[in-house]
Amino acid sequence: MTTVTAPAAGRTSAPARTGSGALAGTGILVRFGLRRDRVRIPVWVVALTLGTMSSVTEFKTLYSTAAERATAVSSMDSPAALAMTGPRHYLDDYNIGSMMGHQLLGFMGVLVGLMSVLIITRHTRNEEETGRAELVRSTVVGHHAQLASALILAAVANLALAALLTLSILSAGIDGITTGGALLYGLTNAAIGLVFAGVAAITTQITAHTRGASGMALAAIGVAYVLRASGDVGNDALSWLSPIGWAQRTYVFVDNRWWPLLLCLALAALTAATGFVLSTRRDVGAGLRSARLGRRTASDALTRPFGFALRLHRATLLGFGAGLFVMGGMYGSILGEAADMLKDIDPVQEALAKIGGASVAESFASMVMVVIAVVAAVYVVMAALRPRAEESAGRAEPLLATGLSRDHWVGSHVAVALAGGTALLLVAGLGFGVSGAASVGDGGLVLELIGAALAYAPALWVTVGVAVALFGWYPRAGAAAWIVPVYAFLVGYLGSILQFPDWMNNLSPFGHVPQLPAAEMSWTPLLVLTAVAAGLIWLGLAGFRRRDLETK
Amino acid sequence: MTKAITVAGLHKSFGRTHALDGLDLAVDSGEVHGFLGPNGAGKSTTIRVLLGLLRADSGAAQLLGKDPWKDAVALHRRLAYVPGDVELWPNLTGGEAIDLLSKLRGGLDRGRRDELIERFDLDPTKKGRAYSKGNRQKVAIVAALASNAELLLLDEPTAGLDPLMEVVFQDVITQAKEAGKTVLLSSHILAQVEKLCDRVSIIRLGKNVQSGTLSEMRHLTRTTVEAETERPATGLDAMPGIHGVRLTDRRVHFAVDGAHLDAAIRALGGFGIRSLVSHPPTLEELMLRHYGDELAANGHPAGADDAEDLPAAADTSGSRGVVR
DSSP: OOOOOOOHHHHHHSOGGGOOGGGTTHHHHHHHHHHHTTTHHHHHHHHHHHHHHHHHHHHHHHTOSHHHHHHHHHHHSSHHHHHHSOOGGGGGGOSHHHHIIIIIHHHHHHHHHHHHHHHHHHHTHHHHHTTHHHHHHTSSOOTTHHHHHHHHHHHHHHHHHHHHHHHHHHHTOOTTOOHHHHHHHHHHHHHHHHHHHHHHHHHHHHOSOHHHHHHHHHHHHHHHHHHHHHHHHSOHHHHTTOHHHHHHTTOTTTTOOOHHHHHHHHHHHHHHHHHHHHHTTSOTTOOSSOOOOOOSSOOTGGGSHHHHHHHHHHHHHHHHHHHHHHHHHHHHHTHHHHHHHTSSSOHHHHHHHTGGGOOHHHHHHHHHHHHHHHHHHHHHHHHHTHHHHHHHTTOHHHHHTTTOOHHHHHHHHHHHHHHHHHHHHHHHHHHHHHHHHHHHTOTTHHHHHHHHHHTTHHHHHHHHHHHHHHHHHOGGGGGGGGHHHHHHHIIIIIHHHHTOOHHHHHTSGGGGSOOTTTSOOOHHHHHHHHHHHHHHHHHHHHHHHHSOOOOO | OOEEEEEEEEEEEETTEEEEEEEEEEEETTOEEEEEOOTTSSHHHHHHHHTTSSOOSEEEEEETTBOTTTTHHHHHTTEEEEOSSOOOOTTSBHHHHHHHHHHHHTOOOHHHHHHHHHHTTOOTTSBGGGOOHHHHHHHHHHHHHTSOOSEEEEESTTTTOOHHHHHHHHHHHHHHHHTTOEEEEEOSOHHHHHHHOSEEEEEETTEEEEEEEHHHHHHHSEEEEEEEESSOOTTGGGSTTEEEEEEETTEEEEEEEGGGHHHHHHHHHTTOEEEEEEEOOOHHHHHHHHHHHHHHHTTOOTTOGGGGGSOOGGGGGGGOEEOO
């Protein structure tokens, strides 16, 4: 599409606020976006605030006395705990406020980043991909208006979150909380969100697909998180490469430094500006790379159901594979430092860390396995819900009008999800194992860590089963399958910090997996999980055989 | 003649919407059957029930002697389907999509495929997302016709095709018919239906309101006659089966039921015919006959332009029904 300039006639008939030039119509689009997201954004903001405040309540009950806080410091002062939370300096003054900065900021950063990325891609690339942007841009709307309005929308959401967090923290009646500190905490969350909104503004220019644009931006969040995790355990410089690391280095409620926020703002401005510049180098609806021509005929593999499903999943699977391999490698590279870290500490501490017969490195590795399993579960849910996406896009209809049976069609996607999820565990375990073995200097670790990762496979299969069962019986509720990885993350990760009761752990399929290498291998739960997965998949297929295909 | 499709009393509801409300349909083997009705009449729902994609609430449907829901896969090897709104995989080329759909159906005649791609002037190397609506439609048409299916279910297959491709499409369907294939063609393009179809079913609000050959249908409906006579043709309005007589001096204009055409022309002869124009109802008029009340409800003035010769649906309710 060529550049559209607002015609004079359009300007006179439009309200004065429409303006002209590249940003014409931004104001209207912002209001339109707020209208579209009138439920979505408040739900995000309130959920993130409630999550924060319920953790604060936990902190207050768990660590009300100085003695309890001292115990918290000693349990936090391990590589596994620091990799999960934040930099060690918070431990120097470990009150309720600094616990928030230390334990919550890290994954709040991930979640706020996720919110921002989804807002940007939903209002830019998704609009283009569905063709709605073409209609909107044919009106008096400048060529930067859509990206600008999406960024403003993300900023509104992040600032609303900052305000709500600040007010909630101030009204929670926590000892030693200052207004300045609360405001800094709120704004730090918003600053991380703005950075990843800027990152998404770039990724939406690169690829023509919403899925790809979100995926790339989420990968950036993942890299930022792993960098800070590695930096907080080992070399501090790595954390300084990560915007989440910057945010944690405000040392809110300890030192209350404001200047790291400037780094975030500068990066947000830089990435957003890059997004605007890149957007002028492409057509509406297209990516930066022009579409290439492809094969004239289909390969033999493509015309078989499994090969076809694999082709549809290929890009996502490769992306997750590369991401998990790198993530495993980065965690592995600090395994050696984790093992060394406790050498200087007195024997009592070491004994404490060895409860259950596990070494420090082993419990660190077990924690990493949870993270790997949750990321693989995210892939698995996406893959298992793919038939649903195909169905609602209208692409299942022509396929199911051929000699392909419903069982075969869903089965091919399920097979890719099962095998793909397992392969991701293998790849992540390999990355973790190889670099871990190198950093510890123990070659035997490679197989041990791959095995530990693969132990999570049956839990992934159950996740697939949940998604397939929902697809078969309640297709519109398919997205509820996301509860499985989210819950696994909350319980497996936060739960170990916040000391959730055992029954909460038992609700998650991931809670039944033996925590190798720290714990002993036990086959029974894995066999039970596999049977449950098979049952759920069978149930889902049976449901899909009975129901109407949803057509456009 | 054996029936390729028999449907009796089919009901299908989506929530509170009754998409099909006792639909009957019969399609003979080897015929091209036109399936007409406005948007929302239930055409696509019927075809999806026949494909086993939707399950009917009640009623009977048989396709090539089998149950479309239970025997879906076996039936799909013998039929091909073109949806009205073709969605392709963004990352697959058109050629790959054609091969995929044809091979999953059970076989691909590569020579035929390449010939069709050539005739429809389709670039098979473009990715799905790069195709326009018409080109996506072509991909589905080629995939359906490159197979050896004996039954073609086409749901507004040429929506978005340009007039040149429309001609190619009609040629290809004529060839398919000569090869003995059965075609159910849902369409809004009445000229296409008039040209291709042996028989036609008109459906409305999920019911079949009329089925038959075009000539049978025309016989049941009114022919418009305009004549100039030597003497004013008076007294015509008193004759049975003649409607809407307008007499201005020596010109007369009226509509006559098929059964009374002969008597009407004889009566005209008595006044000395100077010129005579008579035309049978077009398919459009046949359609509008069943939808006249809807048009009026939509603000189309009664008696305006072409609708003036059409009796309102209400006063011809007696002549409705299925013609065999």
